[in-house]
Amino acid sequence: MHWKRITLAAALVAALATLPFSNADAHRWRGSPLFWPFVAGAAVVGTAAAIATAPLRAAAAPYYYYPPPPAPYYAPPPTYYPPGYYYGPR
Numbered sequence: 001m002h003w004k005r006i007t008l009a010a011a012l013v014a015a016l017a018t019l020p021f022s023n024a025d026a027h028r029w030r031g032s033p034l035f036w037p038f039v040a041g042a043a044v045v046g047t048a049a050a051i052a053t054a055p056l057r058a059a060a061a062p063y064y065y066y067p068p069p070p071a072p073y074y075a076p077p078p079t080y081y082p083p084g085y086y087y088g089p090r
Contacts, residue, residue, distance in 0.1 A: 018032040031039065 018034045
């Protein structure tokens with residue numbers, strides 16, 4: 001029973017140890033050493049995927065396709081409204 005509490009306390013201490021001391025940083029936070037293996041693994045998998053799919057990308061359509069802009073909207077000319085007879089006869 002005590003090993004569960006010790007494990008939970010150790011996990012909590014490890015989680016708190018990975019947090020930054022301050023949130024007010026002018027640069028990007030790159031994570032703690034605890035996350036570096038995951039970052040390295042993601043870099044390896046991403047590079048392998050880019051190399052494996054390179055022939056397919058070369059044979060496919062352009063990577064980024066920008067459609068032509070829509071036709072400009074020309075509003076109809078304003079219609080003429082004659083002035084009202086505010087002070088005329090009733």
